[in-house]
Amino acid sequence: MTNGDSGLKALHNPDIPVPEELQSTIAITSLDRIYNWCRARSMWPLLFGLACCAIEMIAAAASRYDISRFGMEVMRPSPRQADLMIVSGTVTKKMVVPIVRIYNQMAEPKYVLAMGACASGGGPFKEGYNVVSGIDKYIPVDVYVPGCPPTPQALIHGFLTLQKKIESQSLRTVPWYRSGESTAIPIPLLGPDIIDPRQAELIRRQAEQAAAQAAAAPSEA
Ligand code: SF4
Numbered sequence: 001m002t003n004g005d006s007g008l009k010a011l012h013n014p015d016i017p018v019p020e021e022l023q024s025t026i027a028i029t030s031l032d033r034i035y036n037w038c039r040a041r042s043m044w045p046l047l048f049g050l051a052c053c054a055i056e057m058i059a060a061a062a063s064r065y066d067i068s069r070f071g072m073e074v075m076r077p078s079p080r081q082a083d084l085m086i087v088s089g090t091v092t093k094k095m096v097v098p099i100v101r102i103y104n105q106m107a108e109p110k111y112v113l114a115m116g117a118c119a120s121g122g123g124p125f126k127e128g129y130n131v132v133s134g135i136d137k138y139i140p141v142d143v144y145v146p147g148c149p150p151t152p153q154a155l156i157h158g159f160l161t162l163q164k165k166i167e168s169q170s171l172r173t174v175p176w177y178r179s180g181e182s183t184a185i186p187i188p189l190l191g192p193d194i195i196d197p198r199q200a201e202l203i204r205r206q207a208e209q210a211a212a213q214a215a216a217a218p219s220e221a
Pocket residue numbers: 051052053054088089090115116117118119123124147148149150
């Protein structure tokens with residue numbers, strides 16, 4: 001018998017006194033276990049790929065690796081129906097805009113898995129003129145899967161890691177049951193370079209400092 005089972009029994013057995021302050025905790029803990037077990041085993045990934053890593057993601061979904069064993073095979077083409085975003089491939093500056101927009105369109109609870117070196121930190125193209133150095137600069141990432149590309153086994157290990165994370169969450173603390181509106185992540189601005197609106201003030205200050213330094217420097221003429 002598990003702790004949760006014994007907790008529920010104690011709650012319903014009048015011969016076993018349960019302190020009042022613990023009663024809601026025991027009920028929530030048991031509910032957490034059921035709720036998280038169901039959620040972790042029915043993840044619906046969003047169906048999109050960005051580069052070579054996507055080929056390994058497709059292989060993981062095929063019969064040889066069969067991610068349906070983990071309840072994750074129902075890939076959805078709509079963010080409204082998906083709760084797992086697998087960022088599989090190189091994230092270009094042009095692509096980060098729709099990725100953030102799609103992330104905002106997914107309903108809570110939602111999770112992000114960064115698959116491969118490119119999605120995790122820029123990979124072989126890190127600090128290239130057209131690539132962002134990791135999708136976690138823009139949206140929160142729950143699990144990173146290293147590799148270039150990661151094997152299907154590595155991706156499945158990432159799924160199992162995500163399941164463990166989900167199982168550690170509690171109804172008491174998850175943000176999507178808190179009152180108030182959830183805030184969307186600002187859409188990055190695509191200009192000569194990509195700009196995260198959350199960093200606009202910092203960028204402005206740095207530009208002003210650079211301009212002041214340039215004005216103070218003696219001219220070469
Ligand atoms: S991590 Fe490697 S395999 Fe994956 S998208 Fe980048 S270059 Fe391609």
